[in-house]
Amino acid sequence: MKKMTFIFFGLIIILLHLTCIPSNAGEEAAGAGIRSIPTMTKMVGDFFKSTGLSSFIFPANKQWTDGIGRLIMVGIGILLLYLAVHRQFEPLLLVPIGFGAILTNIPLAGMSDPGGILYYIYNIGIKSGAFPLIIFMGIGALTDFGPMLANPKTALLGAAAQFGIFTTLIGALLLSKYVPGINFDLFDAASIGIIGGADGPTAIFLASRLSPHLLGSIAVAAYSYMALVPIIQPPIMRLFTTPDERKIRMKQMRYVGKLEKIVFPLSVLGLCVFLLPSAAPLIGFFMFGNLMRECGVVERLSNTAQNALLNIVTVFLGLGVGAQMSAEQFLNISTLGILFLGAIAFSIGTASGVLMAKIMNLFPGSKVNPLIGSAGVSAVPMAARVSQKLGMDADPENFLLMHAMGPNVAGVIGSAVAAGVLLTLKDMAG
Amino acid sequence: MIIDGLKLTLLGMAVVFSFLGLLVVIIHLSARLLKPFTEKDVTAYEFHARRKVTTLPPSGDKRKIMAVISASVSAYRAGRK
Known part of the structure; x- marks a missing residue:
């Protein structure tokens, strides 16, 4: 016991000695590049400066966005994780985005700075436009265009729902003009408007081309509102329809042949080639995925595109988007504006689809239940499920799901076409 | 703008x-x-659907199968007690 006490006090004396006297031991190791090790007090002080806690409280460049702002962003990352895990809001995307947001805001780690892993994920996958397109290919391999081919006029509902994109674009320009602190140019407004397309990969692709600095806010708004489709859409659908309209039964769909399904992706691509080559990346990859599914001779490739590849790219797309959620880019009034405009975009898109269905019913021919119009905003298959649910609320024996899938998949093509139109802005600007 | x-x-x-x-x-x-091709698909589909229906056991057999399954389940439950 006496021996232990002696050793303990001895160690304390040595430690005190080290805190007061700079060591010369380093001189012997001059070859290794260290001349001397500082005093213990200085070493502890330097170590504290290299901790995250110190950087949150005393940021190196005295900017609040580099200090407490990062802490707030870590909180937002945790909030996204909570929404994904507990509330099941688009968990496949919000888990990687939320975690990416936490990683990118770790002070001094520099994960999104040149050389950091998130920097490479963003530049290789998102800035280049590769990840959204690969995801689009996977979605193409998952999509069955049968319901749209069986009742082609429902494709017009998918066109009408894109009105939300363009009205939101005007809304963004109006906000920019009348709200101090918000300065959206035409590129920014176009990128914000595409949230109304309710199509994550399209929104990320367009934002990465036109307004990379808004990418994080736009992706979060797009996926959050897509998750909120069952809450946002029903009141608007009820507002614009009468109980009798909600009870309209649509006639049984015809059988769609295999050859028709194979010819379809090639027809869409042909249209894209002649009308809108700027949409070719999105539509091309989408239709390539769909051709792999329908041709029936590359089942392995189709399965890979819709499962393994889609999952792998989703992980990195989410992390890359999360990497763009730095405090400096996210914690400003523009983000609030984007979240506000995103809600407007979804609402107008929903209303336009429903109203288009009502207009179509004014013409002779088979009647369309206006509830399927809201599915034109993409958000596959959530929007179609909402149509089905509201239809069954009005008439428990009315099954609208397959009818709603028509405008739903047409909405994906519609939002890709709208993105193609908005991409031509870049050519106009030179 | x-x-x-x-x-x-x-x-x-x-x-x-x-x-x-x-x-x-x-x-x-x-x-x-492509109507001729679609019609051919429909015919093939209906043929397969008919074959599936005809290969199902007749209702008398179904009742027998149900009785066998019920007896097995009862025997299993009795054995566990």
């Missing part, structure tokens, strides 16, 4: 409607052109 936005809206909606409108026409045309 708001005027630019309005112009873009007009152009954008016109292109989206033209694209999907033309697509509707193309779908109708291809459905008409």
Whole structure:
């Protein structure tokens, strides 16, 4: 016991000695590049400066966005994780985005700075436009265009729902003009408007081309509102329809042949080639995925595109988007504006689809239940499920799901076409 | 800039409607052109569906199978007690 006490006090004396006297031991190791090790007090002080806690409280460049702002962003990352895990809001995307947001805001780690892993994920996958397109290919391999081919006029509902994109674009320009602190140019407004397309990969692709600095806010708004489709859409659908309209039964769909399904992706691509080559990346990859599914001779490739590849790219797309959620880019009034405009975009898109269905019913021919119009905003298959649910609320024996899938998949093509139109802005600007 | 936005809206909606409108026409045309192939598919589909129905056991057999399954389940439950 006496021996232990002696050793303990001895160690304390040595430690005190080290805190007061700079060591010369380093001189012997001059070859290794260290001349001397500082005093213990200085070493502890330097170590504290290299901790995250110190950087949150005393940021190196005295900017609040580099200090407490990062802490707030870590909180937002945790909030996204909570929404994904507990509330099941688009968990496949919000888990990687939320975690990416936490990683990118770790002070001094520099994960999104040149050389950091998130920097490479963003530049290789998102800035280049590769990840959204690969995801689009996977979605193409998952999509069955049968319901749209069986009742082609429902494709017009998918066109009408894109009105939300363009009205939101005007809304963004109006906000920019009348709200101090918000300065959206035409590129920014176009990128914000595409949230109304309710199509994550399209929104990320367009934002990465036109307004990379808004990418994080736009992706979060797009996926959050897509998750909120069952809450946002029903009141608007009820507002614009009468109980009798909600009870309209649509006639049984015809059988769609295999050859028709194979010819379809090639027809869409042909249209894209002649009308809108700027949409070719999105539509091309989408239709390539769909051709792999329908041709029936590359089942392995189709399965890979819709499962393994889609999952792998989703992980990195989410992390890359999360990497763009730095405090400096996210914690400003523009983000609030984007979240506000995103809600407007979804609402107008929903209303336009429903109203288009009502207009179509004014013409002779088979009647369309206006509830399927809201599915034109993409958000596959959530929007179609909402149509089905509201239809069954009005008439428990009315099954609208397959009818709603028509405008739903047409909405994906519609939002890709709208993105193609908005991409031509870049050519106009030179 | 708001005027630019309005112009873009007009152009954008016109292109989206033209694209999907033309697509509707193309779908109708291809459905008409490929009708013989679709009809062949329908015939093959119906043939397979009929075969499936005919290969199902007749209702008397079904009752026998149900009785065998029920007896097995009862025996298993009795054995566990």
